[in-house]
Amino acid sequence: MVGKHRRSAWHSTLPDSRPSTTSSSRTTKQPLGINQRNKFVHVKNPHLDSMDEDILYHLDLGTKTHNFPAMFGDVKFVCVGGSPNRMKAFALFIHKELGFEGSEEDIQDICAGTDRYCMYKTGPVLSISHGMGIPSISIMLHELIKLLHHAKCCDVTIIRIGTSGGIGIEPGSVVITDTAVNSFFKPQFEQIILDTVVTRSTELDKELAEELLNCSEEIREFPTLIGHTMCTYDFYEGQGRLDGALCFFSNERKLDYLQRAYKAGIRNIEMESTVFAAMCGLCDLKAAVVCVTLLNRLECDQISSPHEVLLEYQQRPQQLISILIKKRLGQHNPK
Numbered sequence: 001m002v003g004k005h006r007r008s009a010w011h012s013t014l015p016d017s018r019p020s021t022t023s024s025s026r027t028t029k030q031p032l033g034i035n036q037r038n039k040f041v042h043v044k045n046p047h048l049d050s051m052d053e054d055i056l057y058h059l060d061l062g063t064k065t066h067n068f069p070a071m072f073g074d075v076k077f078v079c080v081g082g083s084p085n086r087m088k089a090f091a092l093f094i095h096k097e098l099g100f101e102g103s104e105e106d107i108q109d110i111c112a113g114t115d116r117y118c119m120y121k122t123g124p125v126l127s128i129s130h131g132m133g134i135p136s137i138s139i140m141l142h143e144l145i146k147l148l149h150h151a152k153c154c155d156v157t158i159i160r161i162g163t164s165g166g167i168g169i170e171p172g173s174v175v176i177t178d179t180a181v182n183s184f185f186k187p188q189f190e191q192i193i194l195d196t197v198v199t200r201s202t203e204l205d206k207e208l209a210e211e212l213l214n215c216s217e218e219i220r221e222f223p224t225l226i227g228h229t230m231c232t233y234d235f236y237e238g239q240g241r242l243d244g245a246l247c248f249f250s251n252e253r254k255l256d257y258l259q260r261a262y263k264a265g266i267r268n269i270e271m272e273s274t275v276f277a278a279m280c281g282l283c284d285l286k287a288a289v290v291c292v293t294l295l296n297r298l299e300c301d302q303i304s305s306p307h308e309v310l311l312e313y314q315q316r317p318q319q320l321i322s323i324l325i326k327k328r329l330g331q332h333n334p335k
């Protein structure tokens with residue numbers, strides 16, 4: 001049984017079934033979310049205090065070479081996603097949406113000295129790529145969380161905007177994760193530390209998920225729903241695909257697994273949400289995962305939609321996040 005969630009997954013193609021939660025109480029013209037005033041980002045590592053300098057190697061930043069409070073102290077929203085191009089596109093999009101002055105050329109990759117990750121900042125919004133899979137996002141998050149801590153950022157909301165495979169929902173739907181689960185449908189992330197397996201919770205911020213769902217009420221162009229997200233260690237065998245270089249199970253076993261996942265409340269599969277939820281939770285960061293689905297895994301394994309369709313799908317979580325950010329900043333004018 002998957003851990004607590006307030007209601008079962010819900011599909012916006014049934015508008016009448018939308019919860020009656022009003023958008024006014026939580027999301028109108030408030031600079032910050034209700035319960036997140038002056039909450040600093042916490043690192044949980046006593047060794048950091050005794051370090052003379054902290055070099056964030058994969059971001060090509062360091063506390064002696066860069067003035068973190070000056071560069072990042074005003075950050076309130078951090079958006080992360082796998083692809084460098086997507087995260088650059090998001091930074092440009094949000095820059096325009098927030099009506100900031102300056103041209104696109106002004107938004108440069110802060111991590112240009114490394115090709116591991118890219119990072120863009122526009123106003124209070126930081127946009128960073130994390131590559132594919134748990135190890136890649138985990139390295140980025142260690143360094144990002146330290147960056148936010150050294151910069152003395154407070155009241156930060158962090159959102160992963162990704163792509164995923166849907167289960168039993170229309171391709172192009174956007175899933176807001178209430179709980180990230182592992183391949184056994186459990187709300188847990190297992191981190192191996194030295195020679196010990198440490199199990200961490202993958203609960204995400206339920207209020208933030210609801211706030212995002214409220215924002216989705218303004219977008220009629222695509223369905224948005226709340227559901228569990230399964231996070232795997234692999235795209236092919238790990239997600240029950242029949243089209244990898246290796247596959248030793250039948251179509252029947254694949255479908256049985258995916259149907260059991262659907263019954264457990266899982267609506268999409270991706271490769272980062274559990275560690276993202278676990279690390280952000282431990283460091284007091286309000287976190288959400290918002291992924292578009294590229295296909296329905298009950299129907300196929302290959303992602304065969306045309307490039308333009310996939311590009312448009314990738315913009316959907318960005319549209320939703322832009323409404324949230326504008327509402328939080330008191331800049332939103334509903335259509």
Ligand SMILES: O=P(O)(O)O[C@@H]1C[C@H](O)[C@@H](CO)O1
Nearest residue numbers: 081082132133162163270271
């Ligand atoms: O944020 P992205 O689109 O990279 O997320 C998913 C999970 C994997 O990283 C990748 C697999 O195609 O897409």
Ligand SMILES: O=c1cc[nH]c(=O)[nH]1
Nearest residue numbers: 163164165269270271
């Ligand atoms: O099926 C999919 C599509 C995108 N990302 C995944 O991890 N799985």
